[in-house]
Amino acid sequence: MSSPALRLTPQRRAVLDVVAESDDHPTAGQVLDRVRERVEGVGAATVYRTLALLVESGQVAELRVGERQALRYDQNIHSHAHLVCTACGQVQDAYVQLDAGALAELTEKTSFTVAGYDVQLHGRCAPCAAQDNAKESAQ
Amino acid sequence: MSSPALRLTPQRRAVLDVVAESDDHPTAGQVLDRVRERVEGVGAATVYRTLALLVESGQVAELRVGERQALRYDQNIHSHAHLVCTACGQVQDAYVQLDAGALAELTEKTSFTVAGYDVQLHGRCAPCAAQDNAKESAQ
DNA sequence: TATCAGTTGAGAATTCATATCAAGTGAAGG
DNA sequence: CCTTCACTTGATATGAATTCTCAACTGATA
Numbered sequence: 323m324s325s326p327a328l329r330l331t332p333q334r335r336a337v338l339d340v341v342a343e344s345d346d347h348p349t350a351g352q353v354l355d356r357v358r359e360r361v362e363g364v365g366a367a368t369v370y371r372t373l374a375l376l377v378e379s380g381q382v383a384e385l386r387v388g389e390r391q392a393l394r395y396d397q398n399i400h401s402h403a404h405l406v407c408t409a410c411g412q413v414q415d416a417y418v419q420l421d422a423g424a425l426a427e428l429t430e431k432t433s434f435t436v437a438g439y440d441v442q443l444h445g446r447c448a449p450c451a452a453q454d455n456a457k458e459s460a461q
Numbered sequence: 462m463s464s465p466a467l468r469l470t471p472q473r474r475a476v477l478d479v480v481a482e483s484d485d486h487p488t489a490g491q492v493l494d495r496v497r498e499r500v501e502g503v504g505a506a507t508v509y510r511t512l513a514l515l516v517e518s519g520q521v522a523e524l525r526v527g528e529r530q531a532l533r534y535d536q537n538i539h540s541h542a543h544l545v546c547t548a549c550g551q552v553q554d555a556y557v558q559l560d561a562g563a564l565a566e567l568t569e570k571t572s573f574t575v576a577g578y579d580v581q582l583h584g585r586c587a588p589c590a591a592q593d594n595a596k597e598s599a600q
Numbered sequence: 601t602a603t604c605a606g607t608t609g610a611g612a613a614t615t616c617a618t619a620t621c622a623a624g625t626g627a628a629g630g
Numbered sequence: 631c632c633t634t635c636a637c638t639t640g641a642t643a644t645g646a647a648t649t650c651t652c653a654a655c656t657g658a659t660a
Contacts (some may be wrong), residue, residue, distance in 0.1 A: 609654095
């Protein structure tokens with residue numbers, strides 16, 4: 323019952339690389355596209371399976387964000403915040419620390435073991451906000 | 462072009478009531494089940510439509526959380542945090558404020574207009590944490 | 601070289617959510 | 631009281647994302 327011999331196949335290597343090199347929080351579909359640019363004929367199932375493995379082993383973070391459903395993947399596994407533009411759907415990283423004291427207090431009060439957190443700030447990115455203003459004054 | 466006369470039908474009333482009385486962040490499917498306990502034969506489309514209306518009018522918050530996909534709905538529309546158990550998927554409320562100063566600084570640095578935020582803390586709820594420990598010592 | 605657990609890709613199957621559309625409903629005016 | 635018409639509804643079709651199934655493939659090991 324030692325380690326179950328996980329193989330680092332070309333497909334897995336490609337998924338790993340694509341995620342590591344992406345800082346735009348790609349969806350599984352986008353990862354699939356990018357993987358296929360490197361290795362021909364990779365199946366969707368393989369990419370989904372590999373992403374699940376990476377998430378399970380803590381090498382990649384899974385993000386649920388934006389107006390629509392698709393999950394997104396983040397190579398930054400440290401707790402951090404995401405700025406989500408509700409107009410264009412773009413997601414960018416941000417750093418907002420939660421107060422450690424408040425977290426400790428929370429843990430004590432709720433007996434919930436906090437492993438990490440994700441702060442999602444939603445609003446408008448600069449370009450979309452500008453566009454909004456333009457539209458508003460045009461009316 | 463005055464108010465488009467939104468009718469408060471029995472179906473809508475039921476959805477409204479169900480959400481207002483639920484503090485477990487039900488998914489749309491769960492809302493549908495609960496609504497059907499009150500009003501027979503309600504269609505799924507009606508519940509989805511009504512939930513969308515409620516979200517749009519700001520009476521209900523939409524949550525994207527948990528291991529699986531389905532959206533969840535929250536009758537608590539004030540900015541608050543959610544403790545998400547990564548083992549059982551349970552979601553409970555928590556109160557963790559973001560530092561206003563940090564937010565202001567962020568807005569300035571990124572020119573991102575923040576409309577609101579959602580803090581998701583993930584980890585294990587007390588029962589699941591206990592189960593983990595039990596399993597671990599059993600090995 | 602035979603074996604076998606681990607992997608893969610195609611396609612089917614699921615799940616969640618939204619779109620379509622004909623039929624139902626009720627308020628307002630005649 | 632009856633007609634009209636905008637608003638609703640529910641069945642069903644549709645669509646997107648994800649997972650499942652399974653036969654074929656691969657490579658380390660005996």
